[in-house]
Amino acid sequence: MADVNDINNVVEALKFMVLGMGVVFLFLFVLVKVVELQAKLIAKYFPKNTPKIPATPAGDSADDEQRRVAAIIAAVAEFRKNKS
Amino acid sequence: MKLKQIFTALLFALVALTSSAYAEEHKAVTNPEASSVKKEYHPKSLSELAVSFWETTGIKAIFDTNDGEMSADPAGELKEHKLGAFESSFGRIIMIMIVFLLFYLAIAKGFEPLLLIPIAFGGLLANIPLAHMAGPDGMLGVIYNMGIANEFFPLLIFMGVGAMTDFGPLLANPKTALLGGAAQFGIFGSLVGATALGFDLQDASAISIIGGADGPTSIFIANRLAPDMLGAIAVAAYSYMALVPVIQPPIMRALTTKEERQIKMGIQRPVHRLEKLIFPIIVLMLSIMVLPESTPLIGAFAFGNFAKESGVVDRLSDTMQNSLINIVTIFLGLGVGSKLAADKFLVLESLGIMIIGLIAFAAGTAAGVIMAKIMNKFSKEPINPLIGAAGVSAVPMSARVVSKVGAEERPGNVLLMHAMGPNVAGVIGSAVAAGVLLSIFK
Numbered sequence: 001m002a003d004v005n006d007i008n009n010v011v012e013a014l015k016f017m018v019l020g021m022g023v024v025f026l027f028l029f030v031l032v033k034v035v036e037l038q039a040k041l042i043a044k045y046f047p048k049n050t051p052k053i054p055a056t057p058a059g060d061s062a063d064d065e066q067r068r069v070a071a072i073i074a075a076v077a078e079f080r081k082n083k084s
Numbered sequence: 085m086k087l088k089q090i091f092t093a094l095l096f097a098l099v100a101l102t103s104s105a106y107a108e109e110h111k112a113v114t115n116p117e118a119s120s121v122k123k124e125y126h127p128k129s130l131s132e133l134a135v136s137f138w139e140t141t142g143i144k145a146i147f148d149t150n151d152g153e154m155s156a157d158p159a160g161e162l163k164e165h166k167l168g169a170f171e172s173s174f175g176r177i178i179m180i181m182i183v184f185l186l187f188y189l190a191i192a193k194g195f196e197p198l199l200l201i202p203i204a205f206g207g208l209l210a211n212i213p214l215a216h217m218a219g220p221d222g223m224l225g226v227i228y229n230m231g232i233a234n235e236f237f238p239l240l241i242f243m244g245v246g247a248m249t250d251f252g253p254l255l256a257n258p259k260t261a262l263l264g265g266a267a268q269f270g271i272f273g274s275l276v277g278a279t280a281l282g283f284d285l286q287d288a289s290a291i292s293i294i295g296g297a298d299g300p301t302s303i304f305i306a307n308r309l310a311p312d313m314l315g316a317i318a319v320a321a322y323s324y325m326a327l328v329p330v331i332q333p334p335i336m337r338a339l340t341t342k343e344e345r346q347i348k349m350g351i352q353r354p355v356h357r358l359e360k361l362i363f364p365i366i367v368l369m370l371s372i373m374v375l376p377e378s379t380p381l382i383g384a385f386a387f388g389n390f391a392k393e394s395g396v397v398d399r400l401s402d403t404m405q406n407s408l409i410n411i412v413t414i415f416l417g418l419g420v421g422s423k424l425a426a427d428k429f430l431v432l433e434s435l436g437i438m439i440i441g442l443i444a445f446a447a448g449t450a451a452g453v454i455m456a457k458i459m460n461k462f463s464k465e466p467i468n469p470l471i472g473a474a475g476v477s478a479v480p481m482s483a484r485v486v487s488k489v490g491a492e493e494r495p496g497n498v499l500l501m502h503a504m505g506p507n508v509a510g511v512i513g514s515a516v517a518a519g520v521l522l523s524i525f526k
Contacts, residue, residue, distance in 0.1 A: 009279040013288060017272035020520045021265075027374055027516045028265040028509060032258040034366055035359075039255065042356050 145213035146173050175426030176211045183208045183424070186319075195326035199299065199417050203319060206421015207429075217422070224422035232314075232419040235307055237412050238300035239384040242515075244409030245300070246364070246388025247401045249479065249511070253504040255359050256352035259459065260471065260502070264509025266455030267475025268517045270295030270448020278440045283433075286310060289521045291437050294321045295444025296514030297328070297476035301381060303420065305518050309525060315423025316434040320441035328481045331442070332449050332473050333489050339453045340469045344460070345493040347468040349502045357393075364389040367512060371519070377526070378519025385515065448476045452506065474503035477510030 128136070138144055186204035190197040210218040218224045231237035254261055271292050278288035290310035293302050294317060302321040306314045324331065337345075364386035371382045392401040423429065456472025470490050474483045483503035490499040 009285055009288075010276060012285055013272075013276040013279040016275055016285075016289070016521070016524060019524075020272045020275075020517055021269060023375065023520050024265045024268045024513050024516050025262065027370060028261045028513060030374075031367065031370055031512070032261050034370070035255060035258040035261075035363065038362060038366065039258075039356075039359055042358050042362075046356065046358055 140214065142213050146176055148173075171427040171430070172213065175430050176213065179211045179424060179426045179429060180208060182429075183211070189323075189326070196322050198413055199322045200326070202414055202417020203322070203421045203424070206418035207315075207424030208421075209418075210422045210425040218425050224418055227415050228419040228422050230419075231412070231415055232303070232307060233311075235304050235380070237416040237419065238304040238307075239380055240412040241300040241409060241416060242381055243384040243388040244404045244412070245479070245511070246385035246390075247392045247404040249385075249389055249392075249508050250504070251360055251363050251389065251508055252355045253352060253501045254506075254508050255355045255363060257502065257505050259463070260467075260505035261509035261512075262459070263452050263456055263472045263475040263506035264477070264511075264513040265475070266472065267448040267452035267477075267506070267510050268296060268513045269451035270297075270444045270446070270476065271514065271517050271521075273447040273451070274440050274444030277443055278436070281436055281440065283436065283440075286525055287313065287433075288440075289525070290317060291440050292444050293317075293514070293518060293521065294324065294437075294441035295448045295476075296510075296517060297321070297325055297445060297448065297478040297482070298511060298514045299325060301477075301514050301518050303416070304381060305521060308522060312428060313433060313437060315420060315425075315429050316437045317441075318420040319424070320438050324441055324445045325478045325481065328476075328478050329485050329488075331445055332476075332482060332485050335446055335449045336453055336470055336473045336486075336489055339450060340457065342493065344457065344469050345490065346497065347460070347466045348494070348497055349468055349471075349499065350465055352501055357395075360393045361390070364393065371516065375516060375519040375523065377523040378515050381515040381518060382512070385511070445476065449473045449482075452476065456506075468497075468499055468502070471499055471503040471506055474505075474507040475510045475513070477507065477514045479507050479511060480504065482510075483507040 183204045186200050186207070189195040190200035190204065206224055209215075210224055216222050216225075218228070220226075220229065231240075273292075274295050275288050275292035278291050279285060283291065287310045290306045290308075290313060293305045296302065299318070299321050303314065303318050306317040310317070368379070368382060368386040371378050388401070388404050391397050391404065452472035452475035453469050454472070455475070456467055456469040460467040460469055468490060470486050474486045476482055483500055483506075486503040487498060487500035490497050
């Protein structure tokens, strides 16, 4: 009797395995599909607002100022050269 | 006016008097029980006093093997049985040694110290003779009945884990979720193994959930299906989770070729905030439809994750991730530790649980890696088979191990984010597997 029970248990466990792995895979498969669909929908209706490029890039104002000064000096020098 | 006041005062006094009289009467009824607690004392000589003191010492309780002490079970008198000679003496000593071993592993070797220290200390307290700390009125028993017997603490932990989990890597590459499913083979494969070893189906299911590599899920299931084996199952689950860096790499190397291990994976796409926000709701909806039995676990998990991703209740999600989960971890550990009493842990089944747990864990890792190999064959983008090993849900330990092995094979190959996908899918997968097992024994 005990032997019969053991054999049955293993067979039952195999059935559990089929059911369990089936459900787990089905669940995750559906999940994957839904998530992919969701990603598409969101990409379509809520497009990523691309980060705006600031009109005046911050951080190089000092650099700009120097360049402007250099340009003015060069222009003035050129002007004087032409005059003389 | 004055008369009225006096009248009301009188009325109050009368009410107070009668109620106190009633209380007195009530006390009188309960009194006999109270007085029976008070022991009658008669004069004793000094030697008699010394002897009666000796009777209550721990040394005597441990070495006098047949003192008829009762087993302390949080469930109360229903399950109480007289401790055998072994259980009440050497059993306790062996258990205390095991507890010290757990301390050593947690402190010197860094094995999941956050859980092993409270569990082991709970075990130490549970093995104190005469104090009955694991009994229904003892500290450990109270904790056990408060949150483990009714499965409350594992769910709170799951909530905190949800609040800590970032599903971004999974959403960026949803296919990898299937790897988290494959790793659940560890659960069902070892279920077959456990029944072959002679465990009955219900016990085998409780043990094999260790293969899911998920502490709270294991405790949740063990408590439903085999509460007597809870201690051994929890200790096995957390020990093997701690052993992930030791158990997994050899299996990963054995099942893959060097070229496969060196596969580089692309950069993940950025994930929209809305995707992350909706994801926990999707998971919950699916489990409501397919498997309501798993919704306690998944519901708590989804709540934690939703609170985090909503971005407007940072205080709550912060509490779930930190203070709440810490408090619950202390209680959970001590409560589980109460099941480390000698009469419950030192049974042959515990050895079987340890062995099957290890097989379950190894089988889960192997199944994940093999699945990843198959997916790599059929997928357009390359998939490094190593990330399959992260399908067991030991978050984030197994993802880190994958990343480490990958970096060893090819310096600069960072697989961590790719491995996090299957890793968090593994959490969902093992919760679903748990739901399936529960639905079978409904």
